[in-house]
Amino acid sequence: MNIIENKLSLHSSLLAKLSDYNILTKPVITLTVLISMLMGFLMASIVTMGFIDWVLMIHAIIGTYFIAAGTAAHNQFLERDLDGLMKRTKTRPLPTQRISAHEGKVFSVSLIIIGLGYLIWFTHPIAAAVSLSTTLIYLVLYTPMKQKTAFNIIIGAIPGGLPPVGGWAAVTGNINDPGMWILFAIVFFWQIPHVMAIAWVCKEDYSEAGFKMLPKGDHNGQKTSIYALFCIIILFAVNYSLYALGLAHTLFLISSISIGLFFLFFGLYFIQARSYKRARALMYASIAYLPLIWLALSIDILIN
Secondary structure, eight states: OHHHHHHHHHHHHHHHHHHHHHHHTOHHHHHHHHHHHHHHHHHHIIIIISSOOHHHHHHHHHHHHHHHHHHHHHHHHHTHHHHTTSTTTTTSTTTTTSSOHHHHHHHHHHHHHHHHHHHHHHTOHHHHHHHHHHHHIIIIIIHHHTTTOTTHHHHHHHHHHOHHHHHHHHHHSOSOOHHHHHHHHHHHHHHHHHHHHHHHHTHHHHHHHTOOOTTTTOTTOHHHHHHHHHHHHHHHHHHHHHHHTTSSOHHHHHHHHHHHHHHHHHHHHHHHSOOHHHHHHHHHHHHHHHHHHHHHHHHHHHHO
């Protein structure tokens, strides 16, 4: 009986450890990166080749997953002490020492190296270079900048917007096509109101940990709401540019306007009264916006 109990305990401990390592990879954020990369890959395939190389797509997914997961894990390694100061992150594996700092560092760096090598070997060195740039900007610039200036939100939007560029580059081997940079702009301008809404909802938490997100020093939320609304409005023009260049069709144009009006409503809702409730509503609207835009674009380019 003791042998069975020991085996069950060992099995349970192993599952718990694997779950902690999975938490390190920030699976929701990693999934968002993968979907954005796939949009770049899909558009490049249809626009430049007229067909989808499914084997190449699988390689792009695998390589991007490794490097994105490693980047997310290394971010938690770098911010482990600060995470321990915030309510929403203090139970993560590194602050609670369920995974040691050394284990977290080795795990994250290993994933990044594996992902980089995989993309070089199985897709294209340019795609690997884009992914490496994403990682370096996120970890070397954005992560430490969060403790120094609210401008970090702009810097953080750059690596957030690069996955579609990497997906496009995996197909074409270049970074010169305007389509990839329009996709970059969609994610870039979406991410700013998205992060601002999250920062407003969690402003006390961020402040206690020493993060200088925009709501810090913007006590009535006027700057936060204006910048968020500005980016939401810019997104209408960015989405329209896909249609204007012939990279998308009427279906996407109509859909993007409808989805944009939905996002705009919550941006105006927040600017009218900068409350926790309205910031939370904007946050959820932003969470819905990007998947809806990608869905509309996918359907548009696949049926036309």
